[in-house]
Amino acid sequence: MKRIDLHVHTSASDGTLTPAKAVVHAKQLGLSAVAITDHDTPAGIPDAVGAGTAMGVEVVPGIEVSVDWRGRGVHILGYFIDPAAASLRHLLNWVVAERRRRNEEIAAAMRADGIDVTLRNLDGGNPESVIGRPHFAAALVARGYAADVNDAFRRYLDRGQIYYRRRAYIPLRQAFEVIRDAGGKVVIAHPLQYKLSEDERLELVRTLVDAGAVGMECLYSQYDAEQSAYLKKLAARFGLAVTGGSDFHGDRKPIEMGSPDVPYELLQRLKER
C-alpha cells in the first residue's frame, strides 16, 4: 500500500526539521506523499517541493490556521494552496503580528518569574519561523521546569495556566475565503482536540461544512481505531472526504511521521473534490 502523511510541521513554524529534511525523512519512511502544513506560514513550501522533486516524494502545499469558533481556536488545514497568493499572505502577516504581540506577553511573564526566555532564543536559528506555544514549552523543558512538552502545556501553557495568553484567531469566513482564493481545499483538523460535547461538535462541523470544508482529518496520531471509525461516520454523514496525518513536529513532540497509516487513495479522493 502506498502511504502518505497529510499533516507535517517544519522549522518554518513549530517543527524542528527544515522543510527539505522533513521531505528526506518522509522518503526514508517510504512515504509516497507528504503535505507540509505549517501554522500560519507557507514559507517552507518552496524548499519542500524542491526536495520532493529531487527525491520522488509528492509534496502537497498546505497550511494550518486557527479560526475563531465561539471564542475558541479551531484548526483548519488548507491543501493545494498557492503559497504566493496575495490575499493569503496579507492575512497571514496580520496573524503573525498578532502572534508576536502574544508571544512578547508570554516571554515577559516568564522573565518576570526569572525564566530566561526571549523570542530570539526560541526561534531555533530561523528568525523567520512562526513561534508558538510549543516553542515556549520546549524552553521550559530545556530549563528544567517541566518533564516534557505535554507536561509544560499542562502546568504552564494550556488555557487557564499561568503563562497562557490569548491570541486572536482568524474570523472563520475570512479564513475559508482566503484559502479558497489561494486555490486551497479546506479540511477540518483533528476534530476531537477541542474539548467539545457531541452536540457542540456537530454544530462545529455543520458550521465548517457550510463555510466550505470538503474534508475531515479522521486518521490522526492521537486517535485510536474506535475514534477514527466514529470520525469516518461523521465525515460520511456530512459528505466530507476522509483525510489523515500525524501532526509531526520533529523533536518537539513525541509523534512520528507516517503514523497512523494513511493510504494514498485518500489524497486521490481529496484531489477529486
Ligand code: AMP
Ligand atoms: P499557539 O497556536 O501558539 O497558541 O499554540 C498552539 C499549538 O500548541 C497547537 O497547534 C498544538 O500543536 C500545541 N498544543 C496545544 N495544546 C497542547 C497540549 N496540551 N500539549 C501539547 N501541545 C499542545
Ligand code: FE
Ligand atoms: Fe504545532
Ligand code: FE
Ligand atoms: Fe493543529
Ligand code: ZN
Ligand atoms: Zn498541526
